[in-house]
Amino acid sequence: MNTIIVGAGMSGLTAAILLAKKGEPVTVLEKNSQAGKKILATGNGRCNIANRKILPEYYSGDKQIIDLVMSDYSLQNDIDFLFDLGIPTTDDGSDRLYPQSFSALSVRDLFYNAAVSEGVNFIFDTEVEDIQKDGEKYLINQKYTCDKLILACGGKAQADYAEGMFDILENFGISHTPLLPALTSLKTKDVPYIMKGVRAECSVCIFVDGKFIEKVSGEVQFNEKNVSGIPIMNISHIAAQSLNEAKKAHLIIDKLPFEETENIIRFCENMKRKYPDTPAKYLLSGYLNNKLFHDELRILGIKPDTPIKNIKSFEPLVKMIKNMKLDIHATGDFDNAQVMCGGIPCSEINKNLELKKLPNVFVLGEMLDVTGECGGYNLTFCRQTAFTMLKNQN
């Protein structure tokens, strides 16, 4: 059975290696002039390739696909697979795993090297624009014939990508959920100018149409017209989907997440007793950058140099710092996103990731309606889709 794989990213390369190891003739068609271009950009060039803590809850999208692909994921098998390609892994002091080289280039090169060594044939600068069903076979671009076709075309994030393969699949009656940017920043007009460029450990709750959806925490970066940072990226798909459905999204940011409101109020009262002439702008600067409570002081009519002995109650100030509201009017676009949310849903595929309407055509990686959080979850999912396809083959 000869196989064509469309796309030489993490999922296509993994599938190519696994099939070639089984002795199947495999050709990869790739529109770029090289394999794994996106791998090169991962983890700021260091490639956060996996995570010690891989759990379904770190993925969003189609729950059935998440279960299908990730339920029997084995970290040890994954580490062994990578090691077998010549990629020993290590962590960065957290649960995130990287190649020992901390080089995304080495990951790309060694995946490609393994595929070539196993006999995979790569044809670059070839964009698949046409797929025809030809009896039991498939005819690609009127030129290449195969028995089995694997679509591993990735998503629209930071890719030179039109709707491409999703349009081709639509012609076969195969639907997909809306394709939206994820792992991206959130645009808002509500960040005070003075906070521009400040980073702080915060907790962030996202609400859709007033309803609480999720709480995340970590370092948030406040920018002039958006907020970014890992916790923001990890909830950006929620904002993207709700805005796409014309719903309203807002964030409540706690800029002092480590202390209860009462404790901070007590702290302020102590300061007032001990150092009554302290200017208001220094009141909480032992806790957080004073640019982060400058605007709250302004709204409460307290000048930065007002001695704290003149502040009657600290409660309104502390409550505002712990409940900063930002209305979200857009997400970052695909150029700013690390992944795409949305894609082919479970209703279109069998348990071996074969399209129900196109026998012997399989969909892998980011084309499926699954999005992982930051932390190596997306590359892991991509590899695991190739393993799932093979495991559930017969």
Ligand SMILES: Cc1cc2nc3c(=O)[nH]c(=O)nc-3n(C[C@H](O)[C@H](O)[C@H](O)COP(=O)(O)OP(=O)(O)OC[C@H]3O[C@@H](n4cnc5c(N)ncnc54)[C@H](O)[C@@H]3O)c2cc1C
């Ligand atoms: C800046 C950035 C940093 C990231 N960092 C991390 C990280 O550290 N850890 C992590 O887990 N994830 C990370 N991700 C996400 C991760 O890179 C992707 O989820 C993953 O690479 C997707 O792999 P894929 O095989 O599905 O698709 P891709 O890697 O996008 O590969 C698809 C391939 O298909 C080709 N193609 C598309 N259409 C056609 C066509 N019609 N004909 C021929 N070829 C076609 C494309 O050119 C491409 O080479 C990051 C993403 C970005 C953008």
